[in-house]
Amino acid sequence: MKSEQTTLIFRGVMALGRRLRAERPQGAPSLPAISILGTLRRLGPMPARRLATEERLQPQSLTRLIGDLESKGWIVRTRSEVDRREISIELTALGKAVFAEDMRARRIWLEHAIATTLTDAEQAALIDASEAMLKLSRL
Template sequence: MPDSTATIARAVLQLARRLRAERPQSAVSLSGLGLLNTLHREGPMPAARLAEAERLQPQSLTRLIARLETDGLVVRTRGEVDRRTLLLEITAAGRAVISQDMTARRAWLASAMDAALTVKEQAELARAAELMQRLAGL
Protein backbone atom coordinates (compact mmCIF):
# COMPACT_ATOMS: atom_id res chain seq x y z
CA MET A 1 0.00 0.00 0.00
CA PRO A 2 2.76 2.57 0.74
CA ASP A 3 4.07 2.25 -2.83
CA SER A 4 0.64 2.99 -4.30
CA THR A 5 0.11 6.01 -2.04
CA ALA A 6 3.45 7.46 -3.11
CA THR A 7 2.63 6.84 -6.76
CA ILE A 8 -0.79 8.46 -6.43
CA ALA A 9 0.57 11.48 -4.57
CA ARG A 10 3.36 11.93 -7.12
CA ALA A 11 0.93 11.65 -10.05
CA VAL A 12 -1.52 14.13 -8.55
CA LEU A 13 1.26 16.63 -7.90
CA GLN A 14 2.72 16.21 -11.40
CA LEU A 15 -0.68 16.69 -13.02
CA ALA A 16 -1.40 19.72 -10.82
CA ARG A 17 1.94 21.26 -11.87
CA ARG A 18 1.16 20.64 -15.53
CA LEU A 19 -2.32 22.12 -15.21
CA ARG A 20 -0.83 25.22 -13.55
CA ALA A 21 1.59 25.53 -16.47
CA GLU A 22 -1.33 25.47 -18.89
CA ARG A 23 -2.96 28.53 -17.31
CA PRO A 24 -3.52 31.47 -19.64
CA GLN A 25 -1.14 34.38 -19.27
CA SER A 26 -2.92 36.37 -16.60
CA ALA A 27 -2.20 39.02 -14.05
CA VAL A 28 -4.03 36.96 -11.43
CA SER A 29 -1.70 34.90 -9.26
CA LEU A 30 -2.52 31.35 -8.21
CA SER A 31 -3.20 32.67 -4.70
CA GLY A 32 -5.57 35.28 -6.10
CA LEU A 33 -7.27 32.66 -8.22
CA GLY A 34 -7.73 30.52 -5.11
CA LEU A 35 -9.45 33.41 -3.34
CA LEU A 36 -11.70 34.03 -6.33
CA ASN A 37 -12.65 30.36 -6.49
CA THR A 38 -13.53 30.28 -2.79
CA LEU A 39 -15.68 33.41 -3.09
CA HIS A 40 -17.35 32.00 -6.20
CA ARG A 41 -18.05 28.65 -4.56
CA GLU A 42 -19.04 29.84 -1.07
CA GLY A 43 -20.37 33.36 -1.67
CA PRO A 44 -19.57 36.65 0.05
CA MET A 45 -17.68 36.41 3.33
CA PRO A 46 -15.57 38.47 5.73
CA ALA A 47 -11.83 38.58 5.09
CA ALA A 48 -11.09 36.58 8.26
CA ARG A 49 -13.29 33.71 7.09
CA LEU A 50 -11.72 33.82 3.62
CA ALA A 51 -8.25 33.67 5.20
CA GLU A 52 -9.34 30.65 7.22
CA ALA A 53 -10.84 28.92 4.18
CA GLU A 54 -7.62 29.48 2.22
CA ARG A 55 -5.40 28.72 5.23
CA LEU A 56 -3.75 32.13 5.05
CA GLN A 57 -2.87 34.59 7.78
CA PRO A 58 -5.24 37.59 7.62
CA GLN A 59 -2.21 39.85 7.14
CA SER A 60 -1.16 37.85 4.06
CA LEU A 61 -4.62 38.34 2.64
CA THR A 62 -4.48 42.14 2.70
CA ARG A 63 -2.20 42.53 -0.31
CA LEU A 64 -4.02 39.86 -2.33
CA ILE A 65 -7.40 41.45 -1.69
CA ALA A 66 -6.10 44.92 -2.55
CA ARG A 67 -4.82 43.66 -5.92
CA LEU A 68 -8.07 41.80 -6.71
CA GLU A 69 -10.07 44.86 -5.72
CA THR A 70 -7.89 47.19 -7.85
CA ASP A 71 -8.39 44.83 -10.80
CA GLY A 72 -12.16 44.90 -10.28
CA LEU A 73 -12.35 41.18 -9.47
CA VAL A 74 -13.74 41.57 -5.94
CA VAL A 75 -15.72 44.25 -4.13
CA ARG A 76 -16.39 44.97 -0.49
CA THR A 77 -20.03 45.12 0.56
CA ARG A 78 -21.78 45.71 3.88
CA GLY A 79 -23.39 42.75 5.62
CA GLU A 80 -27.18 42.68 5.51
CA VAL A 81 -27.59 41.54 9.12
CA ASP A 82 -24.77 43.60 10.64
CA ARG A 83 -24.03 46.66 8.51
CA ARG A 84 -20.67 47.05 10.33
CA THR A 85 -19.45 43.82 8.73
CA LEU A 86 -17.52 44.13 5.48
CA LEU A 87 -17.89 41.21 3.12
CA LEU A 88 -15.74 40.34 0.13
CA GLU A 89 -17.67 39.40 -2.97
CA ILE A 90 -16.55 38.22 -6.39
CA THR A 91 -17.55 40.38 -9.37
CA ALA A 92 -18.63 39.37 -12.87
CA ALA A 93 -15.08 40.15 -14.01
CA GLY A 94 -13.74 37.81 -11.31
CA ARG A 95 -16.05 35.04 -12.50
CA ALA A 96 -14.82 35.63 -16.07
CA VAL A 97 -11.19 35.20 -14.91
CA ILE A 98 -12.10 31.86 -13.30
CA SER A 99 -13.93 30.75 -16.43
CA GLN A 100 -11.04 31.65 -18.75
CA ASP A 101 -8.57 29.89 -16.50
CA MET A 102 -10.64 26.70 -16.26
CA THR A 103 -11.43 26.69 -19.99
CA ALA A 104 -7.71 26.77 -20.87
CA ARG A 105 -6.83 24.01 -18.41
CA ARG A 106 -9.74 21.79 -19.44
CA ALA A 107 -8.89 22.21 -23.12
CA TRP A 108 -5.32 21.07 -22.48
CA LEU A 109 -6.50 18.14 -20.34
CA ALA A 110 -9.05 16.98 -22.92
CA SER A 111 -6.44 17.14 -25.67
CA ALA A 112 -3.84 15.33 -23.56
CA MET A 113 -6.31 12.61 -22.58
CA ASP A 114 -7.35 12.07 -26.21
CA ALA A 115 -3.72 11.84 -27.28
CA ALA A 116 -2.44 9.58 -24.49
CA LEU A 117 -5.34 7.46 -23.26
CA THR A 118 -7.77 4.97 -24.72
CA VAL A 119 -11.50 5.49 -24.23
CA LYS A 120 -11.44 2.81 -21.54
CA GLU A 121 -8.51 4.48 -19.77
CA GLN A 122 -10.30 7.82 -19.90
CA ALA A 123 -13.30 6.22 -18.18
CA GLU A 124 -10.99 4.70 -15.54
CA LEU A 125 -9.41 8.08 -14.94
CA ALA A 126 -12.83 9.70 -14.57
CA ARG A 127 -13.75 7.09 -11.95
CA ALA A 128 -10.43 7.62 -10.16
CA ALA A 129 -11.13 11.38 -10.13
CA GLU A 130 -14.47 10.75 -8.39
CA LEU A 131 -12.67 8.71 -5.74
CA MET A 132 -10.01 11.41 -5.29
CA GLN A 133 -12.74 14.02 -4.82
CA ARG A 134 -14.26 11.86 -2.11
CA LEU A 135 -10.87 11.65 -0.38
CA ALA A 136 -10.32 15.39 -0.72
CA GLY A 137 -13.63 16.00 1.04
CA LEU A 138 -12.50 14.25 4.23
Protein backbone atom coordinates in the same frame (compact mmCIF):
# COMPACT_ATOMS: atom_id res chain seq x y z
CA MET B 1 -2.55 0.50 0.78
CA LYS B 2 1.20 0.14 0.41
CA SER B 3 3.60 3.04 0.75
CA GLU B 4 4.74 2.62 -2.87
CA GLN B 5 1.15 2.95 -4.08
CA THR B 6 0.57 6.05 -1.99
CA THR B 7 3.80 7.52 -3.37
CA LEU B 8 2.67 6.79 -6.93
CA ILE B 9 -0.66 8.54 -6.34
CA PHE B 10 1.13 11.50 -4.76
CA ARG B 11 3.58 11.77 -7.65
CA GLY B 12 0.78 11.57 -10.22
CA VAL B 13 -1.33 14.25 -8.54
CA MET B 14 1.65 16.59 -8.10
CA ALA B 15 2.93 16.09 -11.67
CA LEU B 16 -0.49 16.70 -13.21
CA GLY B 17 -0.95 19.77 -10.99
CA ARG B 18 2.38 21.19 -12.21
CA ARG B 19 1.43 20.48 -15.82
CA LEU B 20 -1.95 22.17 -15.45
CA ARG B 21 -0.32 25.22 -13.85
CA ALA B 22 2.02 25.40 -16.86
CA GLU B 23 -1.00 25.62 -19.18
CA ARG B 24 -2.24 28.87 -17.68
CA PRO B 25 -2.75 31.80 -20.06
CA GLN B 26 0.05 34.33 -20.48
CA GLY B 27 -0.31 37.08 -17.89
CA ALA B 28 -2.81 35.04 -15.88
CA PRO B 29 -3.57 36.03 -12.28
CA SER B 30 -1.42 34.54 -9.54
CA LEU B 31 -2.34 31.09 -8.26
CA PRO B 32 -3.43 32.47 -4.85
CA ALA B 33 -5.68 34.97 -6.68
CA ILE B 34 -7.20 32.21 -8.82
CA SER B 35 -7.77 30.13 -5.71
CA ILE B 36 -9.67 32.97 -4.02
CA LEU B 37 -11.71 33.68 -7.15
CA GLY B 38 -12.50 29.97 -7.42
CA THR B 39 -13.61 29.73 -3.81
CA LEU B 40 -15.90 32.74 -4.22
CA ARG B 41 -17.25 31.30 -7.48
CA ARG B 42 -17.95 27.95 -5.86
CA LEU B 43 -19.29 29.10 -2.47
CA GLY B 44 -20.60 32.60 -3.18
CA PRO B 45 -20.11 35.81 -1.18
CA MET B 46 -18.71 35.33 2.30
CA PRO B 47 -17.16 37.16 5.22
CA ALA B 48 -13.42 37.74 4.97
CA ARG B 49 -12.86 35.55 8.05
CA ARG B 50 -14.56 32.58 6.39
CA LEU B 51 -12.65 33.17 3.15
CA ALA B 52 -9.37 33.07 5.12
CA THR B 53 -10.46 29.77 6.67
CA GLU B 54 -11.53 28.29 3.32
CA GLU B 55 -8.22 29.33 1.74
CA ARG B 56 -6.21 28.28 4.80
CA LEU B 57 -4.59 31.70 4.92
CA GLN B 58 -3.68 33.99 7.76
CA PRO B 59 -5.98 37.04 7.81
CA GLN B 60 -2.98 39.35 7.13
CA SER B 61 -2.09 37.44 3.95
CA LEU B 62 -5.70 37.51 2.81
CA THR B 63 -5.93 41.26 3.40
CA ARG B 64 -3.13 41.93 0.91
CA LEU B 65 -4.63 39.59 -1.69
CA ILE B 66 -8.12 41.05 -1.26
CA GLY B 67 -6.76 44.57 -1.72
CA ASP B 68 -5.10 43.56 -4.97
CA LEU B 69 -8.19 41.74 -6.29
CA GLU B 70 -10.41 44.68 -5.39
CA SER B 71 -8.09 47.17 -7.12
CA LYS B 72 -8.39 45.08 -10.29
CA GLY B 73 -12.18 45.07 -10.05
CA TRP B 74 -12.40 41.31 -9.59
CA ILE B 75 -14.09 41.43 -6.19
CA VAL B 76 -16.03 43.92 -4.08
CA ARG B 77 -16.10 44.33 -0.32
CA THR B 78 -19.27 45.36 1.46
CA ARG B 79 -20.11 45.87 5.12
CA SER B 80 -22.72 43.61 6.65
CA GLU B 81 -26.01 45.31 7.45
CA VAL B 82 -26.34 43.12 10.54
CA ASP B 83 -22.80 43.47 11.93
CA ARG B 84 -21.02 46.58 10.67
CA ARG B 85 -17.66 45.08 11.72
CA GLU B 86 -18.05 42.21 9.25
CA ILE B 87 -16.94 42.65 5.66
CA SER B 88 -18.34 40.40 2.94
CA ILE B 89 -16.30 39.56 -0.16
CA GLU B 90 -18.10 39.03 -3.45
CA LEU B 91 -16.94 38.14 -6.96
CA THR B 92 -17.70 40.72 -9.67
CA ALA B 93 -18.69 39.93 -13.26
CA LEU B 94 -15.12 40.79 -14.29
CA GLY B 95 -13.75 38.46 -11.61
CA LYS B 96 -15.97 35.66 -12.90
CA ALA B 97 -14.71 36.26 -16.44
CA VAL B 98 -11.05 36.27 -15.36
CA PHE B 99 -11.55 33.02 -13.45
CA ALA B 100 -13.42 31.40 -16.35
CA GLU B 101 -10.68 32.29 -18.84
CA ASP B 102 -7.99 30.83 -16.60
CA MET B 103 -9.97 27.60 -16.20
CA ARG B 104 -10.87 27.43 -19.90
CA ALA B 105 -7.25 27.35 -21.05
CA ARG B 106 -6.38 24.51 -18.71
CA ARG B 107 -9.60 22.61 -19.43
CA ILE B 108 -8.87 22.72 -23.18
CA TRP B 109 -5.40 21.29 -22.63
CA LEU B 110 -6.69 18.58 -20.29
CA GLU B 111 -9.55 17.54 -22.60
CA HIS B 112 -7.12 17.24 -25.53
CA ALA B 113 -4.55 15.33 -23.46
CA ILE B 114 -7.15 12.89 -22.16
CA ALA B 115 -8.71 12.30 -25.59
CA THR B 116 -5.38 11.76 -27.37
CA THR B 117 -3.46 9.88 -24.68
CA LEU B 118 -5.81 7.69 -22.65
CA THR B 119 -7.83 4.66 -23.68
CA ASP B 120 -11.56 4.55 -22.96
CA ALA B 121 -10.88 2.31 -19.95
CA GLU B 122 -8.22 4.71 -18.65
CA GLN B 123 -10.61 7.63 -19.09
CA ALA B 124 -13.27 5.81 -17.05
CA ALA B 125 -10.71 4.97 -14.36
CA LEU B 126 -9.62 8.61 -14.28
CA ILE B 127 -13.19 9.74 -13.68
CA ASP B 128 -13.55 7.25 -10.83
CA ALA B 129 -10.21 8.33 -9.36
CA SER B 130 -11.21 12.00 -9.65
CA GLU B 131 -14.35 11.38 -7.63
CA ALA B 132 -12.30 9.60 -4.96
CA MET B 133 -9.73 12.42 -4.86
CA LEU B 134 -12.49 15.02 -4.43
CA LYS B 135 -13.85 12.94 -1.54
CA LEU B 136 -10.38 12.93 0.07
CA SER B 137 -9.98 16.66 -0.46
CA ARG B 138 -13.01 17.33 1.74
CA LEU B 139 -11.40 15.80 4.86
